[in-house]
Amino acid sequence: MIKCSSFMIMTNVSNIVISLSNKYKNMKLIKIVQYLFYLLIFALPWQTRLIYQTGELNGGFWEYGTKALYGTEILLAVIFILIISQIVISIKGQKIEWQLRPLDYFILGFIIFILLSTFWSIDCSQTLYYFSLLIEGLALFYLASRLGLKFRLLSYSFVFSGLLQSILAIQQFLTQMIYGNKWLGMASQNVTDLGVSTIEGAGRFMRAYGSLSHPNMLGGWLVVCIIFLLGLLFQYQKRFYHAPWKVSKALIGQAIFLFSSLVIMTYGLVLSFSRSAWIGLIVAMIFIWIGLFKQKKKDLLKFYLRLNLIILLVIVLFSMVYGQLLINRVSVESRLEVQSIDQRLQGYGQAFSIFKAHSLVGVGLGNYTAALYEVDNTRPAWEYQPVHNLDLLTMAELGIIGELILIGIFISILLIIFKQWRVRAEENRVILLSAALAIVVMAIFDHYLWSLYFGILLFWLILGLSIREE
Template identity: 35%
Template sequence: MKYLTKTIEYGLYLLAFLLPLGTRWIIKAGPTEYLTYSLYGTDILLILLLMLFIFVIASDRRERSNLGFVAIDRGLLRRCAPRNDRVVWLLIVGLGLVLLVSIFFAIDKGLALYKFGWLVLGAGLFWLVSQAAYSRVKLVGSLLVGLGFQAGLGIWQFLAQATFANKWLGLALHRASDLGTSVVETVGADGVGERWLRAYGGLDHPNILGGMLAIGILLLIGQYIKFPISNNQFPNKFQISNFKFQNYLKVIFWFLLVIFSTALFFSFSRAAWLALAVGLAAGLLAAIIKKDLRAQRNLLETILVSGLIFFILFFQFPNLVMTRLYSGERLEIKSKSERLESIKNSWPIIKNNWASGVGVGNYTLALPLQRPGEQPYFYQPVHNVFVLAFSEIGIFGLLFFILIIIFPFVRLLRRREYAASRNDSKLAILVALIVVMSLDHWLWSLHFGMLFFWLALGLAHRDSCG
């Protein structure tokens, strides 16, 4: 049993590291990514881990029953307080039931069932992250190293203004000259129009890379603040009292912060920039309210370094930043108008299907019925997770979804141990997630976004349990 629990533990670390990879088998290609059926490599790993976890729990319970014990702690589970566990799982089951019901109202019931499978996998990941026995430092560290590779790839893509395709790494080819590629369109010093390729990393869109890195920076800061608290997570010879090892950790922290900040800049994702700023402000405000001088100092150090990187890069590429923030260039006007138009187009769908929704994953099929005759690229999910969820699963599903997000947030605020600085990063991450979800749809509409959301929520729930 010990070897199985270790397999689950290190399998979780591997899953966190591989999560950003888009390696997959395309079962049925659709006209858009939102209508494509795929089996991802991370799905296979997650399913195997869930099967092992279920087997370990069942075996342990059977053994305890045979021995006549009811409370043998083998380190297999980290349990939340019964009431807290019950509440969060009632909310998740409620959301699942609403999604199941929405399948019957879907235009494409097969697609809705496939997207429902994403929720099952996401809930399974939430269960593993919130209940399994593992080192949080190692899990977050594995995720951050995986994000580091994506950040490095994104930096190279922008500086080289090139990408490459690789099916084993799930990488697609993006050329700045191709229509549909995410670029910043501006006018150079010589008066000639330019198309600058934004950093994708190995993901489907620069906004996903940016949002992921914004959350990654907040996770990184949380680990930096927790260094002394995490002392017992390492073997004795590697503990933080070892001056040399402490310096190694600091070097790794600052290195990751630099490449995360650089890649975040090169993503040119306004939503991600805003999410990071709001998350940092929330963390700093909490530290000020609690008069936690150490957390304030660490946060200000990281803000200073990230700000300095943005400042230096801004002076290297001022026209690109100004274009993204203020310009009336063609693509920026188009981007803003499309976002506003998508919100406007969602309301008739919500009005006509407010109770049941149009079926999970079916928004882009319902939109042509509302606005027929448009170009194929017009039919995109609305750039707001909450509006998109309302459209697809109705008002009851939206309420369950919002309560699932709020629950760990409230638990963190109510915990007596909230005086510990380690909780600030969780609140900052939840705030940043809400900002990203309010300005984009990938945390609901895309496979990686769904798993990333449940991973972050699982970590927050685990910490809120104490």
């Protein structure tokens, strides 16, 4: 298998890339790769794709059985090819010693397990397709942790992307319509269409999607973007506080842009009406409070309090006009919210049933909805949804063996985080860890971080950044 052998390439690449970027600071190709990586982050929410196999169940479209090539996959492939070519040139004639960490061994074991699972998966082709997405996610994980990315440029790539998505979200909510564009990967939708995600108040309102396929995905992306925006605002505060006499027009312009972005992106997040995203942001912001307290940075704490008040003010102003929508979403008492909770609880029960029937090795990566279809093949295609909990989903697909290996990966990442924190605990590290924490929290309430291309790449990207080497 070509993609199985790609693990050794990824680990070897990860060991070399950071040494190359440190040794050759002015190396043009490394800088090109870094800027392409920033572009990849900006473009990640755009779902432009070429479908080469349409999934179908009971005559309806089956998203989780659909195979496609995404535009950002091409960009990721270009990045990886450039890195490999540079490595081949740089190490020609040299003896290289590969150093594998416990994390790398767990990832290798996970890849081998997924490949072996094709023998017992419900649909072998489905497992292989999701395996290819996993390999891309792991490639992104290694690149994010070892590429020597600049925190400021990294953050701006998230912020510009989040700002554009928020503007799009505001337009969608105000017009209650999504204008389709196949080149941007957006399907035409409006509030009257069947299957559109809505919320009820004084009428029926469509939740904002941005360019993504579900409002929860928009909410998750904006949470990450807002967290990185907070990191940029911290950098601005430090420059202003330590040298207020050097305030320039450029610094004032930067302040206007950053504070305006915070308002717009908070508004966009509210319009997603994603409870999982809201909870993720709240937990992340509490973690930032704890991190700043431990560092005893009083000036940053005061500044962070003002940022919290700005976010709260945006929510209050929105609630003055659409307060009933927020109340219905939070209280979980309206008809749609009760129905949503019932479906989630039913999904938990289904996941436990599938796990019990395939407890040792699971039904196969990417095969959860296929397993649901085997249990009951009478429902319409759109009802076959993954369980809204990443842990339950991985248990059903991977079984006890796969889940234990995955836990080993996460524990290894945590050990690296603790080691790095002891060496260097500063606000940039707090921001990266709060983004990872937000992802973990959102994974408790949703499935897209494991079941959809965008979510898979986002999941491994943020985990990689959480152990980013300076």
